[in-house]
Amino acid sequence: MERCQILLRGGSFSYELRLDWAKWPEKMGNRAVSGIALHPDGMLYVSTRSERYPICVFDKDGNCVRTFGAELDFSRTHGLTVDLDGNIWVCDDQNSVIYHLDKEGKLLGTMGEKGVFSDSGYDPTVRWPHDLYTNVRAAEPFNRPTRMLQAPWGDLYCTDGYGNTAVHRFTAEGKLLRTWGGPGREPGRFRLPHSIAADERGRLWICDRENFMVQIYDKEGNFVRRIERAGYPSDLWEFDHHMYLCNGDGAVDIYDLECQKTASVAFPECFDDIHSIGGDEEGNLYLGKINGENSLFQLKKV
Missing domain, CATH: 2.40.10.500 (Thrombin, subunit H)
Structure with a gap:
C-alpha cells in the first residue's frame, strides 16, 4: 500500500x-x-x-x-x-x-x-493540579525534579519541579551554587518549572507550564524576560538560532532569540x-x- x-x-x-x-x-x-x-x-x-x-x-x-x-x-x-x-x-x-x-x-x-523530598510545603495527598498550590517556598534540592541540563558553559541546572517551585544551579561536579524561585506568577517565581534549555546567548529558557509561560534568565539566575500566553509549554529544543517549544495545545511554536514567535507548526490530531x-x-x-x-x-x- x-x-x-x-x-x-x-x-x-x-x-x-x-x-x-x-x-x-x-x-x-x-x-x-x-x-x-x-x-x-x-x-x-x-x-x-x-x-x-x-x-x-x-x-x-x-x-x-x-x-x-x-x-x-x-x-x-x-x-x-x-x-x-x-x-x-x-x-x-x-x-x-x-x-x-x-x-x-x-x-x-x-x-x-x-524517596527523600525537600520541605517546600508540598502536599502530595492533594489531587492534581491543586497539589501545586500547596507549595509555600522554594526549597533545596529536590522535590520531584523534572529535568537536569548541562549548559554549554558547563554548569548544571535543574527544574524542580512538581513538588517544588525552584531552579537549582550546580557546578559541573555537582556543588550547589544557587536556588531561586518560589510559588507565584511574578518574575522570578514559578508554578511548575517543567523543563529547561540554554540558548547560544548564554540564557536559560524555562517552561513554567502551569503558569502558561516561558521565563528567561541569565546564567546566574537573574530574570531577563518572559513569554506569556505560551500555551501549555512542556519542553524546549534549541537549534540554528531558534527555540522550538511544544506548547501542549497541538502545535510546535518556533521562536527567534529575540523571543518573537516566527512560526507555528500545528496538527492537533497528532x-x-x-x-x-x-x-x-x-x-x-x-x-x-x-x-x-x-x-x-x-x-x-x-
Missing part, C-alpha cells in the same frame, strides 16, 4: 509528518515518552514510562537498537538530557532522584536521595498532549507523547 505523505508548514519551516518512524521493542506495553535527546553519536535517547524499557535508544531510521535502566526501578522517568561528555541525565520525579548514566546505561552517580521535543543536526524534530498512539514520531525537515 502506498504511503500517504503529510506535509506541515509554518512560516518558512516545512516538515513531513512520519507517525510510524519509531520501531519499538516487541511486546512493549507502556510507550509513554517523557524525554528526548540526541547523542553526539547520532543516536536518539528516549525515556519512557515502561518498567522494562525505561530508556530506549533509536538509530536514524527509527529502529530501537538497545534499551537499559530497568534495574534502576524507576517510578516515573522525566526529562532525559545528554551532557557535554555524552553521558545521560534522567530524573525520576516521583522518587525525587536524578540518575547520571553513560551512554550504555552504566550508573555514574546520582543526585538526591531516592500533536495533542505532546510532552517532549528533541531534534537532530539536520533540523528534523522528534516529538514524544504521554498518552495515545504514535507516542514518538518524526517531523522530517523538507
